[in-house]
Amino acid sequence: MSPVDPVDARGRVLDSAELLFAGKGFDSVTLRDIASAIGLTHAALYYHFPGGKEELFAEVMERNIRRHGAGLAAAMLAGGPSLRGKLRGAAAWLLSQPPMDLIRMAETDLKALPPEAARRLMDLVYELILRKLQSEIEAARASGEVGACDPGLLAGGLLGLVESLHSVPVAIVGRDRYAMGCELIDVILKGIDYREEHHAGS
């Protein structure tokens, strides 16, 4: 708790690395970037992470996924009993965090890790994030709150949908990301009132 807590140096390295990795991906971030952002030289990182860049990245990703999982669970709980509330809570949480960019993670970053480490992280994403979303949709489906649907597909779709809002230039669009997230969730829940027979009948 002292102004510069020496025992927490490792945590500060993780914070710096997470910020940079999340923004630019594994290959675009150097150990010197990570170190200099917190006033260290890159050599110091090897004291905390003897395994070098790969070990640091793997730990960053695992901590990131776990925090996302915990935050998501808490946010959905706080969203109240309705599925809409839970999904809005999930959106608020996801948009409060730096983008996870799961596509890049799966397609690019994880290829830099040993296959077992990559698999382990993907399993964590599924277990701690996708599964939680999926469970809530399944529960709503079982209780009759929503109609027939594929909860697994919807969970992945919702995640991709909300995450894609991170790349919307808010300054140009002039709308809050959370407001856009809520609107997209309502579209999922209620649709956009498509008239099947429109062309036949007009």
Add this chain to the structure above:
Amino acid sequence: MSPVDPVDARGRVLDSAELLFAGKGFDSVTLRDIASAIGLTHAALYYHFPGGKEELFAEVMERNIRRHGAGLAAAMLAGGPSLRGKLRGAAAWLLSQPPMDLIRMAETDLKALPPEAARRLMDLVYELILRKLQSEIEAARASGEVGACDPGLLAGGLLGLVESLHSVPVAIVGRDRYAMGCELIDVILKGIDYREEHHAGS
């Protein structure tokens, strides 16, 4: 048209680069990767692209965006008059191509280019891809085929949604990506039958 068409060497370089850049991103692909994939040395690339990696990448991205725009327009036209048909055509096209990963492009890859080049490419994405999707939704909205919605937001959401299917492991899920795309489109169009008053009434 000869088996090895010398005048088309530049095009083959672009093809190789596009394949690799699309899969792993700017920083994770080396000029040696691109060259050796087509039986050249990296030095040969400088004959076709004197500006080096950046020039090659910028040209690849521009060609990629233009092809996506043209393919999207053709696929939506072929989808027939209904919005559902057009969107399914769009999904079929997007899923037939390597992932564009617009989030990575916007958040990572474009930062490696000069700002004007980056802006130009983002403008092209908007003009040739998002705007086309948006126009179709707007037209359907104007004709009464669908109800009130935000066409711009929906266009971006649909793109993110369909693109995210690229990272679904088909072998595990056991479903065709196009089938999943169609289901998600139907969710957008018709919703998942959310009962607003479920909790109050049960």
Add this chain to the structure above:
DNA sequence: GTCTATATAAAGATAGAC
């Protein structure tokens, strides 16, 4: 148009002082 060879720069990693 493509090659070999080389220059230059950047990044991961290690050794040893403090």
Add this chain to the structure above:
DNA sequence: GTCTATCTTTATATAGAC
């Protein structure tokens, strides 16, 4: 715990032969 070298590898880029 962190630093200052230093080593090694890898990548972009260029020069000049063919």
